[in-house]
Amino acid sequence: MEIRLPGPALVLALLAIPASAREEGDSDAHAARIEARMTDEERFQLLHSHLPITIAPGKPAQLIPGMPIAPGVVRPIERVGFQGLAKTDASLGVVNPFGLREGDVATALPSALALAASFDPALAFRAGAMIGGEAQAKGFNVLLGPGVNLARDPRAGRNFEYLGEDPLLAGVLGGEMSRGIQSRGVVATIKHLVMNDQETLRRTMDARIDEAALRESDLLAFEIGIERGRPGAVMCAYNRVNGPWSCGSDWLLNQVLKGDWGYKGWVMSDWGAVHDVSYFNAGLDQHSGAELDEKVWFDAPLQAEYAAGRVSKERLSDAVRRILRSLHAVGAGWKPGEPRSDIDYAANAEVAREVAAAGIVLLKNDGALPLSGDAKSVLVVGGYAVAGVIAGGGSSQVTPVGGPAAILPTSVHPLVKRPAGQLIVPSSPVAALKKNLPQHTISYDPGYDAGMAAARAARADAVIVFATKWESEGWDSSDLSLPQGQDALIAAVAKANRNTIVVLETGNPVAMPWLADVRAVVEAWYPGQQGGAAIADVLSGALNPSGRLPMTFPASIGQNPRPQLTGFGEPDSMRAARLPVEYTEGADVGYRWFARKKLQPLFPFGHGLSYTRFTHSGLKIKDGDSVTASFEVKNAGERQGADVPQLYLVKASGRDVQRLAGFQRLALKPGERRRITLEIEPRILADWTTEGWRIRGGVYGFALGKSADDLGPTVTVTLAERRVKP
Numbered sequence: 098m099e100i101r102l103p104g105p106a107l108v109l110a111l112l113a114i115p116a117s118a119r120e121e122g123d124s125d126a127h128a129a130r131i132e133a134r135m136t137d138e139e140r141f142q143l144l145h146s147h148l149p150i151t152i153a154p155g156k157p158a159q160l161i162p163g164m165p166i167a168p169g170v171v172r173p174i175e176r177v178g179f180q181g182l183a184k185t186d187a188s189l190g191v192v193n194p195f196g197l198r199e200g201d202v203a204t205a206l207p208s209a210l211a212l213a214a215s216f217d218p219a220l221a222f223r224a225g226a227m228i229g230g231e232a233q234a235k236g237f238n239v240l241l242g243p244g245v246n247l248a249r250d251p252r253a254g255r256n257f258e259y260l261g262e263d264p265l266l267a268g269v270l271g272g273e274m275s276r277g278i279q280s281r282g283v284v285a286t287i288k289h290l291v292m293n294d295q296e297t298l299r300r301t302m303d304a305r306i307d308e309a310a311l312r313e314s315d316l317l318a319f320e321i322g323i324e325r326g327r328p329g330a331v332m333c334a335y336n337r338v339n340g341p342w343s344c345g346s347d348w349l350l351n352q353v354l355k356g357d358w359g360y361k362g363w364v365m366s367d368w369g370a371v372h373d374v375s376y377f378n379a380g381l382d383q384h385s386g387a388e389l390d391e392k393v394w395f396d397a398p399l400q401a402e403y404a405a406g407r408v409s410k411e412r413l414s415d416a417v418r419r420i421l422r423s424l425h426a427v428g429a430g431w432k433p434g435e436p437r438s439d440i441d442y443a444a445n446a447e448v449a450r451e452v453a454a455a456g457i458v459l460l461k462n463d464g465a466l467p468l469s470g471d472a473k474s475v476l477v478v479g480g481y482a483v484a485g486v487i488a489g490g491g492s493s494q495v496t497p498v499g500g501p502a503a504i505l506p507t508s509v510h511p512l513v514k515r516p517a518g519q520l521i522v523p524s525s526p527v528a529a530l531k532k533n534l535p536q537h538t539i540s541y542d543p544g545y546d547a548g549m550a551a552a553r554a555a556r557a558d559a560v561i562v563f564a565t566k567w568e569s570e571g572w573d574s575s576d577l578s579l580p581q582g583q584d585a586l587i588a589a590v591a592k593a594n595r596n597t598i599v600v601l602e603t604g605n606p607v608a609m610p611w612l613a614d615v616r617a618v619v620e621a622w623y624p625g626q627q628g629g630a631a632i633a634d635v636l637s638g639a640l641n642p643s644g645r646l647p648m649t650f651p652a653s654i655g656q657n658p659r660p661q662l663t664g665f666g667e668p669d670s671m672r673a674a675r676l677p678v679e680y681t682e683g684a685d686v687g688y689r690w691f692a693r694k695k696l697q698p699l700f701p702f703g704h705g706l707s708y709t710r711f712t713h714s715g716l717k718i719k720d721g722d723s724v725t726a727s728f729e730v731k732n733a734g735e736r737q738g739a740d741v742p743q744l745y746l747v748k749a750s751g752r753d754v755q756r757l758a759g760f761q762r763l764a765l766k767p768g769e770r771r772r773i774t775l776e777i778e779p780r781i782l783a784d785w786t787t788e789g790w791r792i793r794g795g796v797y798g799f800a801l802g803k804s805a806d807d808l809g810p811t812v813t814v815t816l817a818e819r820r821v822k823p
């Protein structure tokens with residue numbers, strides 16, 4: 098049969114069809130058609146992305162005409178209608194790396210932990226759509242997010258970029274974020290597969306973990322995220338997993354991801370994570386930031402392997418088709434490079450505000466909040482609150498609309514003009530408080546001198562201390578304390594004025610030695626470019642707080658499975674000796690570890706207070722095609738508010754366990770009640786066995802929780818033994 102190949106115009110038209118209009122099979126057929134027309138040289142061109150940024154003396158940036166300064170670009174092959182790739186970071190907004198794209202700003206979302214604290218899949222979709230829309234408008238067709246690594250260590254530098262400690266929560270939100278990104282014709286990249294759960298020696302550390310435990314925890318977050326969001330790309334991680342490096346692990350990429358999960362998109366490496374050409378046969382399709390590695394492995398070295406017959410034609414075609422397939426399936430095959438449209442920054446700021454508002458967690462409140470009319474003079478102390486809010490560091494750091502209020506330099510790269518460091522996002526809590534509370538006198542003390550702050554605090558009706566902890570990609574914190582004497586500052590202020598409230602801007606849980614001496618504590622994470630306004634809304638009562646902790650706040654680091662951070666302080670290097678990190682907690686991450694060890698945290702997973710009161714009742718569990726839970730939620734207080742009832746599995750086939758099995762965020766008016774039905778994710782009920790997921794026969798117990806530590810009565814159901822999808 099004669100196959101007629103489409104001409105370039107038709108190819109372009111096909112690439113531009115939005116994803117929703119296409120069938121799965123179409124994308125496979127489309128990719129096969131284009132790939133078949135390529136020469137081998139063209140095929141190899143797709144398998145590595147360049148870093149058009151000068152990163153080392155003597156290694157000048159390879160700028161590609163028409164392509165932006167970005168972490169990754171792939172040249173177009175116009176002959177076959179492949180328009181090229183322009184990759185941009187990432188999960189908190191479109192990043193302008195090192196400020197190299199002069200004057201380019203983007204909407205800066207709060208940290209992903211704030212999004213996770215909303216427990217709101219629909220909001221994750223909107224956040225993704227916002228970032229995807231800005232990426233598209235700026236000419237990027239691949240977004241390097243979301244990140245779903247589990248928060249296993251409260252000192253880990255990148256937790257703020259991830260979606261918390263629970264695989265169901267991270268998987269569902271990561272999946273929705275991916276769908277949102279891709280709804281704007283931009284490929285989402287779920288990362289970092291897998292176990293990049295600490296930054297310390299991330300390039301050499303070997304995560305040692307039992308396979309079943311890994312399948313039930315970090316891998317489950319990816320599995321759910323990929324099923325739900327169908328991201329066009331997966332980014333493998335820097336670290337090793339049970340021996341091999343993630344990006345060169347046949348087990349991880351070929352067997353689990355592409356085999357067991359049937360993943361059809363492409364796997365790209367992290368930047369500087371490829372050490373050998375053999376990674377290609379192990380399942381890595383694209384070498385990113387290729388100039389960062391010892392060799393551009395997937396160029397000449399891979400061609401040599403192919404010529405020698407050690408790489409098959411089939412595998413070469415497969416890798417290329419995976420990229421073309423995702424572009425088609427997502428509708429991302431348009432020509433990247435140049436800005437394509439204007440951005441409605443005012444509308445996008447609303448998304449940033451929504452995330453901040455839904456993610457702020459009220460940890461403690463003895464009635465001090467919302468601020469009463471009696472507190473006429475309010476002293477705000479510290480945290481740069483007069484200028485803005487802080488953001489986390491590293492590749493996810495967004496240059497916000499309006500430009501940074503300040504950058505406190507922590508490092509200077511010899512080849513980059515702008516210093517890198519702690520970025521203050523221009524959303525001043527002090528200005529927002531003045532706006533929300535016009536009858537109050539709001540003054541500010543920088544908190545530089547604890548004695549001065551305490552003396553001024555003694556004269557105020559109420560004091561709000563803003564405490565910050567800057568965390569970043571590339572390093573972990575040594576402990577849970579607030580840096581630069583802020584714990585002592587809070588203690589001194591609280592001693593001088595017992596009407597003291599603390600607002601935290603942190604990338605992780607922190608210890609609170611002063612907790613008993615303050616009246617309220619608000620966790621605002623890194624709250625993004627509308628953060629000041631959202632914080633002021635919570636403090637003044639314009640907004641009823643509704644965030645719930647997506648991570649356990651330990652009482653001390655001694656409660657953590659690894660009180661010592663393995664390798665902490667040792668210098669990182671690309672190829673230094675292997676550093677084993679033993680994940681003995683297995684799948685019992687965060688609250689599950691606390692339940693197993695019967696430990697009392699400072700604040701449990703799922704915790705968050707409100708200005709109203711909710712009740713949960715009438716839990717029923719039904720077994721059928723799937724297992725479902727239904728129950729009633731009531732707003733029994735006086736104010737409108739949003740609740741996040743959490744369903745926990747507490748007994749599985751007779752064993753005591755604790756696993757989040759479902760959650761639902763809902764807004765209720767005073768007195769309003771609503772019945773909720775949740776379908777329970779079967780893999781939460783199951784164990785990973787040698788034959789795959791299996792729900793063992795026996796008695797299963799469920800309880801509704803206001804947090805992992807505040808559970809209602811247990812309701813049981815007997816389930817018959819069954820297998821769950823692969």
Ligand code: BGC
Pocket residue numbers: 168186187241288367368492
């Ligand atoms: C990070 C990735 C990021 C990439 C490109 C790496 O250092 O680990 O998350 O997407 O750089 O900037």
